[in-house]
Structure formats: C-alpha cells, structure tokens
Amino acid sequence: MLIRTHNCGQLRETNIGATVRLAGWVNAYRGHGTGLVFIDLRDRYGVTQVVFDGEQHDPDTMKLADHLRNEDVIAVEGTVRIRVGGENPKLVTGKVEVVVSKFEVLGKTDPLPFLPDDSGSGGKLANEDIRGKYRYIDLRRPAMQHILSSRHRLYQSTRRYFDENGFLEIETPILYKSTPEGAREFLVPSRNVPGSWYALPQSPQLFKQILMVAGCDRYMQICRCFRDEDPRADRQAEFTQIDLEMSFVRREQVMEMMEGFVRRLWKDMCGYDVPPIPRMPYREAMERFGIDRPDTRYGLEITDISEVAARTDAAFFTETLAKGADRPRFNSKRGVVKAIRIPGGAEKLTRKLTDGYHEFVRSFGAGGCAAVKVNAQGDFETGIAKFLAPVKNELFAVLGLRPGDTVLFVADLYAVATKALGELRQKVARDIGLIPKPGSEGGPWNFLFVIDFPMFERDKESGRWIAMHHPFTAPRDDQADAFVHADVNDEITIESIVSAGYDIVLNGQEIAGGSIRIHDRTVQSKVFQLLGMTPEQAREKFSFLLEALSYGAPPHGGIAFGLDRLVMNFVGTANIRDVIAFPKTQTGQDLMTSAPSKATDEQLRDVFVKSTHEPPRG
RNA sequence: GGGGCGGUAGCUCAAUUGGUUAGAGUACCGGACUGUCGAUCCGGUGGUUGCGGGUUCGAGUCCCGUCCGCCUCGCCA
Numbered sequence: 276m277l278i279r280t281h282n283c284g285q286l287r288e289t290n291i292g293a294t295v296r297l298a299g300w301v302n303a304y305r306g307h308g309t310g311l312v313f314i315d316l317r318d319r320y321g322v323t324q325v326v327f328d329g330e331q332h333d334p335d336t337m338k339l340a341d342h343l344r345n346e347d348v349i350a351v352e353g354t355v356r357i358r359v360g361g362e363n364p365k366l367v368t369g370k371v372e373v374v375v376s377k378f379e380v381l382g383k384t385d386p387l388p389f390l391p392d393d394s395g396s397g398g399k400l401a402n403e404d405i406r407g408k409y410r411y412i413d414l415r416r417p418a419m420q421h422i423l424s425s426r427h428r429l430y431q432s433t434r435r436y437f438d439e440n441g442f443l444e445i446e447t448p449i450l451y452k453s454t455p456e457g458a459r460e461f462l463v464p465s466r467n468v469p470g471s472w473y474a475l476p477q478s479p480q481l482f483k484q485i486l487m488v489a490g491c492d493r494y495m496q497i498c499r500c501f502r503d504e505d506p507r508a509d510r511q512a513e514f515t516q517i518d519l520e521m522s523f524v525r526r527e528q529v530m531e532m533m534e535g536f537v538r539r540l541w542k543d544m545c546g547y548d549v550p551p552i553p554r555m556p557y558r559e560a561m562e563r564f565g566i567d568r569p570d571t572r573y574g575l576e577i578t579d580i581s582e583v584a585a586r587t588d589a590a591f592f593t594e595t596l597a598k599g600a601d602r603p604r605f606n607s608k609r610g611v612v613k614a615i616r617i618p619g620g621a622e623k624l625t626r627k628l629t630d631g632y633h634e635f636v637r638s639f640g641a642g643g644c645a646a647v648k649v650n651a652q653g654d655f656e657t658g659i660a661k662f663l664a665p666v667k668n669e670l671f672a673v674l675g676l677r678p679g680d681t682v683l684f685v686a687d688l689y690a691v692a693t694k695a696l697g698e699l700r701q702k703v704a705r706d707i708g709l710i711p712k713p714g715s716e717g718g719p720w721n722f723l724f725v726i727d728f729p730m731f732e733r734d735k736e737s738g739r740w741i742a743m744h745h746p747f748t749a750p751r752d753d754q755a756d757a758f759v760h761a762d763v764n765d766e767i768t769i770e771s772i773v774s775a776g777y778d779i780v781l782n783g784q785e786i787a788g789g790s791i792r793i794h795d796r797t798v799q800s801k802v803f804q805l806l807g808m809t810p811e812q813a814r815e816k817f818s819f820l821l822e823a824l825s826y827g828a829p830p831h832g833g834i835a836f837g838l839d840r841l842v843m844n845f846v847g848t849a850n851i852r853d854v855i856a857f858p859k860t861q862t863g864q865d866l867m868t869s870a871p872s873k874a875t876d877e878q879l880r881d882v883f884v885k886s887t888h889e890p891p892r893g
Numbered sequence: 894g895g896g897g898c899g900g901u902a903g904c905u906c907a908a909u910u911g912g913u914u915a916g917a918g919u920a921c922c923g924g925a926c927u928g929u930c931g932a933u934c935c936g937g938u939g940g941u942u943g944c945g946g947g948u949u950c951g952a953g954u955c956c957c958g959u960c961c962g963c964c965u966c967g968c969c970a
Contacts, residue, residue, distance in 0.1 A: 303930075310927035329927065345920080360928035369930090386921050389904050394931080399905055404962045457970030477970080504969040505894095512969095638896090638966065745970045806970095860962065 277350035277379055284321020286368050290355040295373060297323060298350035298381065300415065301343050309337035316351070319420050324363070324372040325351050331376065340378070345390055346412075348382035351375045391415035403852070407866035410857060422854055425544070426842045430497060432543040433517055436536050442495040442519060447482035449475060449499070454816055456746060456806075458502035461512075464882035475501035478835060481820050483520040484747065484792055487831040488823045495519040497838065506861050509784075509840060509851050513859065517841075520833030525752065526775050526791050529832045530554075530724060533779060533787065537722060544845045549722060552779070556727040558605065565613075565697020567728070570783025571721045573709040575700045577613050577693070583669045584612035584686070589662035591642075595686040605729040605770055607689035613696050615703070616674045620681025621648040621656075623707040629658075629681070632699055636685055641695035645684040653678050701783065712847065720844075723780040727751065730758070730774040731805065739807050740769065744776040746802050747820075748790040749832075751775045759798060763805050775832070786841060789834025796824045 279298040302317035310329040327340040353375040363369035389401035406413040453474035460474040478500050486494045496518045541547040560569050563576045584592040598610035629646040636644040648656045685692045731740045750758040751773045761768045775791035793799045803813035842854040852858035
C-alpha cells in the first residue's frame with residue numbers, strides 16, 4: 276500500500292518538483308477518456324487535484340482511472356507541478372497538481388445514498404433521516420469535519436484553562452444511584468443485585484460535591500449527562516456538560532473563574548474579547564424581559580402599565596387588575612397589565628402578525644394580546660384605541676411612545692402576563708428582524724450573569740415546594756439566617772428567600788448554571804423538609820451526602836456549562852444534532868445503529884427483568 | 894401526552910379539480926472526449942407514491958388507522 280507523505284490540504288508551490296504520495300476520497304472526477312483524467316482527492320485537511328496523463332500510463336490503467344467515481348478511496352504517488360491549466364482559486368492547494376505515476380484503489384465504493392457535498396444535490400442536503408442512517412457519509416462533509424474539529428478545539432481550550440487554574444479532571448460514575456427529583460432518568464437493571472437498578476446521571480452533582488468534601492479543592496470534568504425527556508432542536512437526552520466545582524469560595528469567586536473561562540474560550544475559538552459580563556437579578560430580568568434568560572441584543576423591553584390601565588374604562592384591564600394580591604419579592608399573585616412598545620411597529624407589524632400574536636400569547640396561557648398603533652398625528656388607532664384615549668398622555672410618558680409605534684398589551688395574572696410577553700418579545704424581534712446572527716456573521720455576543728434567583732417555587736401540578744435550581748443550592752449568604760429560622764408554613768417568607776445561584780446567559784440562551792452549595796447538614800436537612808421529604812426519606816435517598824456533609828465539609832460551589840450549546844454558538848447552527856458525532860432523533864433512536872433494540876429473553880432473565888410490552892397485533 | 898409540517902426513482906423535488914403509460918435534475922451504468930475544476934456531449938437502467946384499510950368507474954391526490962423524520966407546547970431538579 277502506498278503510504279501518504281502529505282495530506283490533501285498541504286501542497287503548495289514550494290513543493291513543486293517533489294515526489295509525494297497522497298491518499299483520500301475521490302471528491303470529483305473529470306475524465307477526458309484514456310488521454311487525460313482529473314481527480315479531486317479529498318481528506319480531512321483539504322482537496323488536491325491529481326492528474327492521470329495518458330502519455331505516462333498504458334490504456335488499461337487510464338481506463339481504470341477514468342472509472343474512478345465519487346467516494347472511491349485511493350492512494351497516489353506522483354510529482355508536484357504547477358497547474359498546467361491555470362490556478363483554481365477555490366482551493367488552498369489550487370496552484371499545484373500532482374501528476375500520478377502510480378496509484379492504488381484502496382476501497383471501491385458502492386453507489387452512495389447521497390454524496391457528502393455541503394451544497395448537496397440541487398443545493399440541498401439529503402434529509403436528516405437518511406443522513407442519520409449513513410452518518411459516516413454525512414460526517415465526511417467539510418462542514419461537519421469543521422464542526423468536529425471546532426468541538427475538539429473547545430475541549431482542548433477548556434482543559435488548558437482549568438488545568439492552568441489548578442482544577443483536577445476526575446471521572447465520576449455513569450452507573451449511578453437513582454435520585455428521582457429532577458428529570459426522568461434512564462434506568463439500568465443490575466445482574467448482581469436482583470431487582471435493583473442503576474440510573475444514568477442527570478449530572479455528576481452529588482459526586483462533585485463529595486469530591487470537595489474529599490479535599491480535591493477544584494474539580495472539572497467534560498462529562499456525559501442523561502435526561503429522559505423529549506428532545507428539542509437544542510436539546511438531546513444524552514448531552515455533554517463542562518462540569519466543575521470549587522472549595523472555599525463564595526459566588527464571587529466562582530463567577531470570576533467562569534468569566535475568565537468564557538473570555539478564554541471565546542478568545543481561543545474565534546478571537547473575540549469578551550467584555551466584562553454584567554449581572555442582573557432574576558427579578559429585574561423577569562420585570563424587564565419576562566424571562567430568566569434575557570436576550571439583551573435588542574430592546575422591546577416590557578413595561579408594567581397597571582397604574583395607568585387602572586384609570587381606563589376597559590373592563591378587560593380593570594377586571595384583571597382587581598384579581599389577586601401582591602407579594603413582597605417573587606411570584607407576585609396579582610393581576611397586571613403589561614405592554615411592549617415596538618418602535619416603528621405601525622409599519623413593520625402587519626395586521627396578520629398582530630392577529631397572530633393574540634393566538635401566540637394564548638398558547639402560553641394568557642387571555643389574549645391587544646394592539647394599538649400610534650399614527651402620524653400621535654393618536655391611538657385600531658384595536659383598543661378608544662379605551663386608551665383618556666390616559667393617552669400617561670401612556671406616552673410611561674412607554675416613551677412616538678408616532679409610528681405599535682404597543683402590544685397583555686392583561687393577566689403577573690406570572691402569565693410576564694411569561695406571555697417574554698415569549699412575545701422574542702417572537703416580535705424575530706418577525707421584524709431585530710436579531711443579528713451571532714458569532715461568525717459578526718453579530719454581537721451578549722453575555723449576562725443572572726443572579727438572585729428564588730430558592731423555591733411551587734410545583735404547578737402538586738402545589739408542593741420544589742427547588743428552583745436543585746435541592747443542594749445554598750441560600751444567598753445574607754439570607755441564610757432568615758432561611759434557617761423560617762417557618763416552613765410561612766409561604767411569603769419561603770418564596771422570598773434568595774438563593775446563591777447564578778446562570779450565564781448568552782444571547783437569550785442559558786449556557787451555564789450553578790450555585791454555591793449547602794455545606795451545612797442542618798441547612799440541607801431543612802431544604803429536604805421543605806421539599807416534603809421526611810428525615811427517613813432524605814436519608815434513604817441522600818444519606819451519603821448528608822453523612823459526607825457531617826464529616827468536615829468545606830464551603831463550595833460550582834457550575835456546569837452545556838458544551839453542545841457552546842459548540843452550536845461557535846459553528847453557527849441551531850441544530851444540536853449537527854454538533855454531536857452520533858446524535859439521536861426526537862424519539863431517542865439512533866438511525867445508524869438502530870438503538871434502542873429488543874433484548875433477548877435470556878438477556879432479560881439475566882437481569883431479572885420481565886417485559887410487559889405487548890407486541891402490536893398482526 | 895397535545896398541536897403543526899413532511900414522507901413520490903439511490904438523493905433533491907414536480908405531478909392542475911380525483912382522470913392517459915407518475916416526470917425533471919442529480920447519482921449510477923454504457924459510449925464519445927488530451928487541461929478540466931459543479932467538465933461537457935450522446936444513450937440507458939431505475940417507482941410496492943412509508944405501511945394497512947376504506948370511499949370511488951378510477952386514488953400519489955380524499956377519509957380512517959399506523960410507522961418514521963422535523964418543529965413546537967407540556968416536560969427538561
């Protein structure tokens with residue numbers, strides 16, 4: 276076999292005259308019969324043109340060369356020379372070509388289901404199901420090779436940064452104990468302990484805390500996590516986190532370390548200097564943006580106009596405002612009227628769009644969305660204009676209205692109106708083209724720390740308290756006393772406790788989340804109690820953690836980044852499957868290997884499992 | 894679990910209101926061709942219209958069920 280001396284992206288004018296060997300895939304063939312044949316040879320590094328000249332080969336060899344087809348694997352030996360037919364500026368190797376003296380077909384291909392060409396046939400890629408089934412062909416596309424290599428660079432940059440900062444990379448178990456609080460888990464039956472099951476970790480949360488108790492001081496891991504929930508375009512059941520934990524820190528130190536990491540990563544990945552990352556309390560994010568991960572690349576902020584709306588005769592405002600009662604810090608239970616001013620909306624937002632917004636907010640539980648335009652004379656027009664006339668001046672002042680604007684209103688309970696307008700704000704921004712493409716297109720990267728989350732919220736279904744982040748999140752330092760002394764039945768106090776959690780938000784996307792952890796057994800027990808766990812239940816599930824906390828636990832905290840989403844940002848895709856070498860579909864299937872698949876009766880017997888699945892009839 | 898879009902040649906798509914033998918590009922096969930670079934030109938092979946049922950004189954097209962892919966709500970401590 277001819278062993279290559281160079282790769283297909285390497286040869287330049289300086290190599291002219293050299294005898295070289297290349298190997299790779301046939302990317303294109305351009306034959307002129309037995310007289311002259313061109314082959315574009317491709318590997319991960321690039322494309323090089325190789326030439327078969329009829330004067331140097333017998334007709335049988337030329338015939339063989341003339342029948343090379345896309346994706347045949349070949350190796351060639353030959354001489355580098357300047358391109359006789361002129362440069363091809365599309366290729367980095369485009370000034371030279373290799374005149375073949377010897378060649379071997381290393382792997383003849385069968386006809387392919389599709390060609391790994393980024394432009395695809397007719398400018399379109401094959402559909403995702405067919406590309407998934409033949410993933411190894413799709414991954415040959417230069418765009419996919421670029422993504423794999425970007426992901427690799429991200430791993431390396433990450434490991435360098437944390438190594439330089441004294442973090443130990445430590446692996447934690449994949450076969451793990453079930454802790455059924457958060458997401459649904461994947462279960463693995465045990466053979467040696469009949470009737471018992473492992474779970475795959477939703478995250479290494481408890482292990483990394485215990486590593487702190489174990490004196491590891493600083494831990495990091497690029498780890499696989501598993502959550503058996505329905506996927507989305509940016510979510511897979513099996514995904515990767517950059518997970519870390521630090522001892523003897525408060526949230527300032529963790530956030531500083533994270534800001535340094537983000538700065539390093541963006542510098543390494545795309546040469547971008549991340550400016551100081553601003554911080555925004557959760558409540559402010561909810562008030563101004565209606566969401567805990569605000570996209571701060573554009574305005575369209577939300578304004579509470581309840582006071583003004585109360586002075587109108589509009590029953591759909593005043594009836595809503597009469598509902599409920601306020602709460603001191605979070606989770607307000609009152610009825611509110613909120614509005615978004617859309618500058619220039621009178622022109623940009625068609626009737627069809629604003630009608631659509633009514634339906635859109637209804638899908639988030641709101642009663643509807645009203646719209647008014649401000650005409651050139653500065654008067655309200657259309658929709659609920661007549662109800663607003665009496666408070667026109669106040670509305671203009673509080674919303675900063677100008678002729679040509681549109682205002683969108685939602686009146687509902689605080690939580691519903693906030694959520695609906697938060698979602699609507701993003702939809703309007705998309706509709707009128709306010710969102711720049713991040714990264715590669717030169718658009719801005721807007722980072723934000725969101726802090727001061729509530730510790731607890733009510734579960735919508737059961738009405739029980741649940742931890743907003745997770746049950747190991749500590750109260751903010753100045754809240755600890757209030758929390759420890761709070762009556763668990765004192766709803767208003769409990770819901771106003773602020774946690775020591777923090778998220779990093781990039782362009783409206785949560786890319787990392789973490790917290791200072793509870794390192795005090797008493798505080799941890801109180802959290803479990805509040806979450807409705809008896810001491811016995813807490814011990815049953817988390818005895819190892821509670822014990823660990825009782826044997827000399829350092830204060831500690833950490834954070835986890837969603838690695839897949841980071842890569843998505845750097846390579847500019849909205850599809851998480853693009854950045855995972857072997858992804859799964861919406862039903863969690865791997866189209867290439869056909870996982871999941873049936874287990875044999877024998878396999879099931881070995882692990883003491885009996886299937887209750889009834890095969891479909893017929 | 895709910896909602897939406899889609900499934901026609903290996904691939905990407907078309908096919909009028911339900912109406913003749915389901916077409917095109919590309920890939921593949923054969924042929925021509927000595928400077929191409931998405932080579933070109935000529936010819937050819939290729940179809941269980943996802944699957945099952947129904948309506949109809951007649952179904953790619955309409956109806957019911959089902960499978961698969963994508964988007965989305967719920968869900969994702």
